[in-house]
Amino acid sequence: MLFSERLPPVQSLVVFEAAARHLSFTGAARELGTTQSAVSQQVRALETQLELSLFTRVYRGVELTEEGRILKLAVEEGFHRIAAALEQLQFRRQHQRLDVATDFALAAYWLMPRLPSFRALHPEVDVRLVTSQNWTPADAQEVDVAIAFFGQPPWVAGTQLLFAETVFPICSPAFLADLGELQAPDELADVPLLGLRSAQGAGWLDWSRVMASLGAARVPGEPVLTFDNYTLLIQAALSGQGVGLGWGTLVDDLIERGLLVAMHQFTVSTEGGYFLIEPKPHEPVNAKRHFIQWLLDTQQTDDSKGVPLAR
Structure with missing residues (x-):
């Protein structure tokens, strides 16, 4: 049996709830913006449909019967659950969550700076960053954008x-001032190098591949410091502890x-890089569309600035 066949009209339940809460048809009428007689008629029609007595009429008001208290x-529970669900749906409409995966x-x-x-532009979108250094394409199904x-x-x-x-070598200005300008790729083999463990930079160029790409005859020595996190390598370069590879x-x-x-002067370029992955391209999610367009616009803006020259 359908709900519409089992339940009385919603309006009659609204009127009943107001009358039951106020224990007054007049109070319910005032809240609902109607008349006392209209409330009385609605309640009487509900009692007739249910074949139950919901109120006992007393002097200057009404009291609920046992059946009325149960109803x-x-x-009230039903209305509260409906209100909570509507509030949640409104929040979801106004605040769309977007899961974005990338590396540290x-x-x-x-x-983060951008x-x-x-x-x-889009305060209604709540961005959640999912960071991992060992991200794989298989993980893309768990996020909106990668x-x-x-x-x-x-x-x-x-x-x-x-x-x-x-990719090109980087260091602090003070470190370069002490080191002096390098002219040939082979000279890189003589400077303190900062390295990244291959497991943490899977697919990234390392010193051996960079120097080979530059045509250096010598091979680089062991880095003076090796890190398992690129952000730590950058911090070491900033503090003048050596020369690292900058992307x-x-x-x-x-x-x-x-x-x-x-x-x-020692720049190496490849066909690799950072790729934008949309795991579910046919899924029409406004938050995702906004974020991807913002990414592309920001990337074009950065490109228009050009690459900063060595200082």
Whole structure:
């Protein structure tokens, strides 16, 4: 049997709940913006339909019968649950959650400094960052958008290159002043190098591959410091502890602010880079569409600024 066949009209339940709460048809009429006689007629019609007596008429008001008290509790619970559900739905409409996956380096050095501009444009979207250094394409199904690093273009549906891989040595201005300008790639083998463990930079260029790409005849020595986190490597470079490898996009802001200097004469570019992955491209989610458009617009704005030169 359908609910519409089992339940009385919703309006009659609204009128009943108000009358039961006030224990007064007049009070209910005042709340509902109607007349006392209209409330009385609605209640009488409800009692007739249910074949129950819900109120006992007393001097200057009414009292609930046992059946009326049971119905009042049920109606109040039902209305409260409906109100809570509507409030939750309104919150979800006004605050859409977006899960974005990327690695620690991009989150710290590119995304976080720019995220306030997206939030200013779309305050209704709550962004949740999911960061991992060992992210795989299989993990994409758990998020709305992913920005992942690949050493070469991935064979993953729904991807597009966001930031091409451009790598060059970086260090602090003070460290470069003590070191002096380097002219040939072979000279890099003589400077204190900062390294990243291969497990944490899977697919990223390392010193051996960079120097080989530059045509150096010598091989680099062991790094004086090796890290399992790119953000720690950057901190070591900032504090003047050696020369690290800088990825354009990740370190451009630090170079522009004069905190790091880039040796662009030793730049290596590949077909890899950070790729934008949309795991469910046909899913029409406004928050996702807004975020992807903002990413592309911001990337174009960054590109228009050009690459900062070594200082």
